[in-house]
Amino acid sequence: MLIRVNANKSRASVPTKLTALVGEDSLWHQFKYKRGTEVFGEAEPAAYVYQVSEGAIRTYKLLSDGRRQIGAFHLPGDIFGLENGDVYRFTADAIIETTVWLARRESVFSGLTEISAAATLKVVNKSLEHVENHLLLLGRQTSLEKTASFLLEMDRRLEQPAMMILPMSRRDIADYLGITLETVSRAMSTLRDEGVLSFVGQTQREIILLDRPKLAQLVR
Amino acid sequence: MLIRVNANKSRASVPTKLTALVGEDSLWHQFKYKRGTEVFGEAEPAAYVYQVSEGAIRTYKLLSDGRRQIGAFHLPGDIFGLENGDVYRFTADAIIETTVWLARRESVFSGLTEISAAATLKVVNKSLEHVENHLLLLGRQTSLEKTASFLLEMDRRLEQPAMMILPMSRRDIADYLGITLETVSRAMSTLRDEGVLSFVGQTQREIILLDRPKLAQLVR
DNA sequence: CGACTCCTTGACAGCGTTCAACAGTAGTGG
DNA sequence: CCACTACTGTTGAACGCTGTCAAGGAGTCG
Numbered sequence: 248m249l250i251r252v253n254a255n256k257s258r259a260s261v262p263t264k265l266t267a268l269v270g271e272d273s274l275w276h277q278f279k280y281k282r283g284t285e286v287f288g289e290a291e292p293a294a295y296v297y298q299v300s301e302g303a304i305r306t307y308k309l310l311s312d313g314r315r316q317i318g319a320f321h322l323p324g325d326i327f328g329l330e331n332g333d334v335y336r337f338t339a340d341a342i343i344e345t346t347v348w349l350a351r352r353e354s355v356f357s358g359l360t361e362i363s364a365a366a367t368l369k370v371v372n373k374s375l376e377h378v379e380n381h382l383l384l385l386g387r388q389t390s391l392e393k394t395a396s397f398l399l400e401m402d403r404r405l406e407q408p409a410m411m412i413l414p415m416s417r418r419d420i421a422d423y424l425g426i427t428l429e430t431v432s433r434a435m436s437t438l439r440d441e442g443v444l445s446f447v448g449q450t451q452r453e454i455i456l457l458d459r460p461k462l463a464q465l466v467r
Numbered sequence: 468m469l470i471r472v473n474a475n476k477s478r479a480s481v482p483t484k485l486t487a488l489v490g491e492d493s494l495w496h497q498f499k500y501k502r503g504t505e506v507f508g509e510a511e512p513a514a515y516v517y518q519v520s521e522g523a524i525r526t527y528k529l530l531s532d533g534r535r536q537i538g539a540f541h542l543p544g545d546i547f548g549l550e551n552g553d554v555y556r557f558t559a560d561a562i563i564e565t566t567v568w569l570a571r572r573e574s575v576f577s578g579l580t581e582i583s584a585a586a587t588l589k590v591v592n593k594s595l596e597h598v599e600n601h602l603l604l605l606g607r608q609t610s611l612e613k614t615a616s617f618l619l620e621m622d623r624r625l626e627q628p629a630m631m632i633l634p635m636s637r638r639d640i641a642d643y644l645g646i647t648l649e650t651v652s653r654a655m656s657t658l659r660d661e662g663v664l665s666f667v668g669q670t671q672r673e674i675i676l677l678d679r680p681k682l683a684q685l686v687r
Numbered sequence: 688c689g690a691c692t693c694c695t696t697g698a699c700a701g702c703g704t705t706c707a708a709c710a711g712t713a714g715t716g717g
Numbered sequence: 718c719c720a721c722t723a724c725t726g727t728t729g730a731a732c733g734c735t736g737t738c739a740a741g742g743a744g745t746c747g
Contacts, residue, residue, distance in 0.1 A: 308603045311687050316603040331592035336599055364584030371591055372551035378598050379556055383528045383536040385605035386645030390703065417726060425606030430703055432727055449711065451726060467531045610735065637694060647736055652695055669743060671694060 275350040280341035286328070289338045293330040295349040299323050302345025303414035306337035307422065317423040319377060320415060322404055326370050329355070343414045385425045388466075393424040394434035395465040398444070402456055413452040438462075495570040500561035506548070509558045513550040515569040519543050522565025523634035526557035527642065537643040539597060540635060542624055546590050549575070563634045605645045608686075613644040614654035615685040618664070622676055633672045658682075 277300065280286060286297065289308060297304075304321040318337055321327045327339060330352070355367060384396055397420060398411075405411055413420075417435075421428040435451075438444050443461050447453035456462065497520065500506060506517065509528060517524075524541040538557055541547045547559060550572075575587060604616055617640060618631075625631055633640075637648040637655075644651065655671075658664050663681050667673035676682065 308599070310603070310607060314607040316606040318599060318602055331588050332596070336596060364588070368551050368584070368588065368591065371588065371595065375591065375595050375598070376552070376556060378595070378602060379528070379538060382538055382598060382601060382605060383530070385602060386536040386642075387530060387534040416724090422606075427704060428726080429705085429728085433703090436727070451711095636692090648694080649696085649737085650735060653735090656695070671743095 274354070275348050277346060277348055279344065279346045282341060282343050284341050286339040286341065286347070287335050289336060290334050293328065293333055293335050293352055295328060296326065296352050296355055297328045297339075297347045297349050298326045300346040300348055302347075303342040304339055304345060304347075305342050305415065305419060305423075306339045308337060315422045316425065317419060318381070319374070320401075320419075320423065329367070329370055329374075331371070342419065390424070390426050390430045391434050391437065392466055393426060394420075394431060394438065395443075395462050397424055398438075398454070398456065399459070399462055399466065402459070407459075409455065410447055411454045411456065413454065494574070495568050497566060497568055499564065499566045502561060502563050504561050506559040506561065506567070507555050509556060510554050513548065513553055513555050513572055515548060516546065516572055516575055517548045517559075517567045517569050518546045520566040520568055522567075523562040524559055524565060524567075525562050525635065525639060525643075526559045528557060535642045536645065537639060538601070539594070540621075540639075540643065549587070549590055549594075551591070562639065610644070610646050610650045611654050611657065612686055613646060614640075614651060614658065615663075615682050617644055618658075618674070618676065619679070619682055619686065622679070627679075629675065630667055631674045631676065633674065637671075 280302075286304060287293075287295075299321050301323055304325075304327060305317050306319050306321065306327060307315050307317040309315050319327070320342070321339075328335060330336060355363065384393055388396065401411060401413065402408075415423075417428040417431045421431045424431065435444075439446065441461075443456070443458045445455050445457055447455060500522075506524060507513075507515075519541050521543055524545075524547060525537050526539050526541065526547060527535050527537040529535050539547070540562070541559075548555060550556060575583065604613055608616065621631060621633065622628075635643075637651050641648040641651045655664075659666065661681075663676070663678045665675050665677060667675060
């Protein structure tokens with residue numbers, strides 16, 4: 248029996264979408280970030296546009312007292328840091344060791360051809376759609392619904408692997424869902440007790456979804 | 468003494484931004500919606516792009532059990548319904564009697580020149596920035612902070628009038644902030660008791676901000 | 688004038704937070 | 718490779734912010 252574990256590895260060889268944005272002949276580089284290191288900070292000049300090759304990135308905003316809201320997780324293939332303004336509106340850092348491609352931002356916005364404009368709009372629009380859905384989740388869903396939504400999102404984006412390996416901690420998930428890490432933990436335990444999912448080994452980050460329909464039902 | 472009450476009336480004569488998007492010579496029309504009527508529904512084909520002339524629009528998503536999350540309020544001068552996909556992702560309806568300009572969506576996306584692409588990106592980017600900030604509010608702020616943020620946003624967008632006239636109900640505000648109308652009401656009363664604001668007359672929708680610095684302090 | 692909507696306020700319940708203890712894991716350095 | 722330490726995650730107990738339910742007043746509109 249074939250078991251697919253966190254697909255998307257194949258995308259790692261070519262920066263597909265980034266190339267569409269900046270043009271085939273533009274300069275782009277690779278860079279590797281250690282776990283926990285910052286890629287760029289909120290309000291810094293937006294010099295580069297990034298695409299994840301391997302690993303995972305979180306983008307977030309902070310309140311002055313340290314409260315954090317994660318806006319998105321970026322997985323292999325995802326573009327992030329594409330700002331129309333001249334500064335980044337989020338801080339971005341590596342959740343685990345992460346490799347990215349990067350291209351200078353000017354190479355996107357300087358020569359806005361009809362084609363690249365459409366490509367840029369498409370990328371911006373996708374993040375707009377994601378964040379709009381996230382509004383409904385943050386404002387109007389319970390902690391169990393939020394956790395179920397999160398699992399379904401990860402499941403979908405990892406292309407429904409037999410086993411899901413989460414790169415982020417319970418605290419990251421909590422700050423993404425607007426709840427505390429304890430509440431995430433309790434929701435996960437509830438879902439496990441109800442037979443919706445099971446943990447592999449003792450790590451608690453390797454998850455098998457046993458009942459996707461039931462999970463989907465929790466969301467609506 | 469001059470008292471400016473909800474400025475922006477001047478913008479009502481020309482659809483400034485819309486014209487930049489669709490071109491000077493494009494066809495656009497005016498339309499008037501009665502209080503509470505729907506402009507377009509979520510998942511409907513995105514046929515038109517709108518700009519508010521007079522009144523106020525709310526855009527929102529619904530859960531199957533009726534829970535509602537308002538994504539934005541659109542005031543005179545604001546563009547809404549500009550979707551890159553082919554369907555609307557929100558429902559939009561008129562909070563009060565509202566006049567809008569509208570232009571066919573194709574007139575924006577069919578002839579994507581370098582100039583109109585930049586204009587479109589600018590509009591999309593503005594709504595992206597707004598919704599990103601709203602994530603932090605919904606996920607990580609208390610009800611008092613949310614209410615203070617709301618008041619400051621309205622104050623800013625109405626250009627800091629001496630007296631602020633809110634077009635939306637407590638329920639609308641609640642669904643915008645991800646809390647209940649009772650909690651909004653209590654927060655407003657608290658702010659009144661603390662001398663941050665006062666109500667004019669008995670209507671509770673006409674508000675004078677007495678202490679903007681204190682209000683701003685509550686948010687950070 | 689009557690019915691309806693909107694808003695405030697009070698009482699109480701409950702979901703999620705806070706604080707704490709503990710176990711298991713992973714990272715670090717000898 | 719092992720020991721040490723920090724990190725991560727779970728679970729319990731108590732608290733408190735916000736939601737729920739209810740009552741009542743004021744404004745609005747036909």
